[in-house]
Amino acid sequence: MGKLYVFDHPLIQHKLSIMRKKETGSKEFRELLNEIGMLMAYEVTRDLPLRDVEIETPICKCTTKMLAGRKLGVVPILRAGLGMVDGILSLVPAAKVGHIGLYRDPETKQPVEYYCKLPTDASERLLIVVDPMLATGGSSIAAIQFLKDRGCKNIRLMCLIGAPEGITAVQAAHPDVDIYIAAVDECLNEHAYIIPGLGDAGDRLFGTK
Numbered sequence: 001m002g003k004l005y006v007f008d009h010p011l012i013q014h015k016l017s018i019m020r021k022k023e024t025g026s027k028e029f030r031e032l033l034n035e036i037g038m039l040m041a042y043e044v045t046r047d048l049p050l051r052d053v054e055i056e057t058p059i060c061k062c063t064t065k066m067l068a069g070r071k072l073g074v075v076p077i078l079r080a081g082l083g084m085v086d087g088i089l090s091l092v093p094a095a096k097v098g099h100i101g102l103y104r105d106p107e108t109k110q111p112v113e114y115y116c117k118l119p120t121d122a123s124e125r126l127l128i129v130v131d132p133m134l135a136t137g138g139s140s141i142a143a144i145q146f147l148k149d150r151g152c153k154n155i156r157l158m159c160l161i162g163a164p165e166g167i168t169a170v171q172a173a174h175p176d177v178d179i180y181i182a183a184v185d186e187c188l189n190e191h192a193y194i195i196p197g198l199g200d201a202g203d204r205l206f207g208t209k
């Protein structure tokens, strides 16, 4: 079973509470999502391997540490996942970005794929799939399966808010994938929206309805 990491850091919780408020507008929502994306990326990358390198400071030669080649890829699930990408890239500017377009059919609640473009070496990278909302889990499960079907093996899932049902579903479908999340909410409503959640993340991010 994949691990579930819930980020209870006060800064993340504070920013998330502002995002949840219905009166928070798109500009502030976007800024906060990126800030939380950056803070979460700091923890998601905590175990990246390091290697020793010889360098020279203005004072003397020394042995110090740098990242050891395990390349990163960020894979937002369109649309709402896009809102976390810039924050992550501000910490890891060398990461490549792949895109998977999925929307949830309002009737069936099933994910429908409409776009995919991945880095050519995606299967050699540690991939962080990002989507603020993990509701039924259908979209995340489909996106991760999509990556696995293309040979990707090292995959992590980073979300903002999850429903218990969705988290359990991802863990069952992809037991090798660790989940990083800022909050686990109560449940889903009859439209498969997260309670209390923050509403429709894509619409709030891009000002659509």
Ligand code: PRP
Pocket: 077, 078, 079, 080, 081, 102, 103, 104, 105, 109, 111, 131, 132, 133, 134, 135, 136, 137, 138, 139, 140, 166, 192, 200, 201, 202, 203
């Ligand atoms: C939202 C959200 C997730 C999905 C979560 O996207 O960003 O991708 O729903 O629901 P699930 O866990 O039940 O699959 P949506 O389908 O609304 O598309 P959008 O981002 O383009 O608005």
Ligand code: URA
Pocket: 133, 135, 192, 193, 194, 195, 197, 198, 199, 200, 201, 202
């Ligand atoms: N997608 C969203 O944007 N919000 C939810 O609560 C569930 C799915």
